[in-house]
Amino acid sequence: MERNRSENAEASIQDSLKRIAEHLKEEIEIIRQEIRKHISNDVELQNQDALICSIPGIGSVTSAVILSFMAGRKFSKAKEVAAFLGLNPRQHQSGSSVRGKTRLSKTGNAFLRSALYMPALTSLKHNPDIRAFGQRLRLAGKPGMVVVAAVMRKLIHVIFGVLHSRTVYSPQTAGGSLNI
Template sequence: MTVYLGIDIASKKFDVAELCDGNYRCKAFANTPVGFMALYKWVSAEAKSDIHVCLEATGDYGTALATFLYERNLKVSVVNPARIKGYGASELSRTKTDKADSKLIARFCKAAVPDGWKPTPPSVKKLQALVRRVSTLNGMLRMECNRRENADVSIQASLDRVINQLKKEIEVVRQELKDHVRSDDNLNKQDELIQSVPGIGAVSSYLILSFISGKGFRKAKEVTAYLGLNPCHHQSGSSVRGKTRMSKMGDARLRSALYMPALTALKHNPDVKAFAQRLLLAGKPRMLVVGAVMRKLVHIIFGVLKSGTAFSSRIAVNSVVIR
């Protein structure tokens, strides 16, 4: 009989609900290596051969625990919190406590049987950390530049020093990022394939790699859904005919990062130009076309990565300019 473990993760602790044959056992543990081992010992010995662990994707809070359990040959699923929330709504669940949430996750695991999870490879984990660091430094630089515009004369010199130092640090981390990608054969090959797509440069390529690598996507549609680029239709009966929009139920940073490459691709990528031209001639709004182009780029990127062949096109069309 399968035993289901629902884990509600927080920064300092995690609550566990063990669901077996309709009965629960619950306990809280410290979110530390000592707490991980205590959980492993707490789980029934006879259940370890057939156990399914489920926890929400909550950033880095649960990564160490999920990795610990995976390395001990337990089936681990890390799921989108929206799925858990939706399942709770379907049960008309009204109680919101850590213990109740762990029980809810256990019931969801039993009902949905989510796919297994694997830890991110070390090379991709480092790539993600470097990409996040560049993004953070750029955010700090923008804030300091904004302060500099209206700053009092007495602190302008200080702001200039910080701005110059941030620019230097961004260049250092970008070089580390470039060296890391080049030093890893798999990442370097994927980077070359992605940059073979007109409209995609090094900065966008590294960001795309950091989000896609190691995810195990099987179809391009899975990638667009992961990024929130898939269309969301709004129709009911004969009277409700809402506009089709992006779902935006995905990573906003990568959607934002694909916007400028989409505009560049409209000028330099023949496949994208032809695709956009058809939509414009059909009378589609310009922002809808840009969103469709972003989705098209994802499909092209997925195609070159899956085939292992650089982008090539025989299509020749006139430039399309979206104003």
């Protein structure tokens, strides 16, 4: 935001805005290092981080965000996690006459949903199971954002499965079908 602000700011405050942006960049890096240190100091978090990072398309930043939101919460099913994040479908219906499009409920944490957006796009390219899932949805005529939302939900199911089973992610059959 500060870089955008500096592009349109007067020349007299350009230097000040650049200093602020550099300071913010340094603070962000310090916080990232503290997060990495916290995860590396806790054996359970370290194991969970390794399991989550074994999924193609999910990196250390996304893993840390997921671990921070799921810490202390006990879920028994992947559907509960998806509902907690607001990635469950909600039908728009009233009586027999109003039938709108089904949408995401978005009742959960918007920050965590947004943190899953880029990993979903990356998984569509680099994870063979997710790529096959996305292709099936596209062939069924689903719009692009519906596919991305479904992939975000599928990633949560995969993450839950990896954490619940305590096993590293391994791609499914050669056909690439993912039935979780």
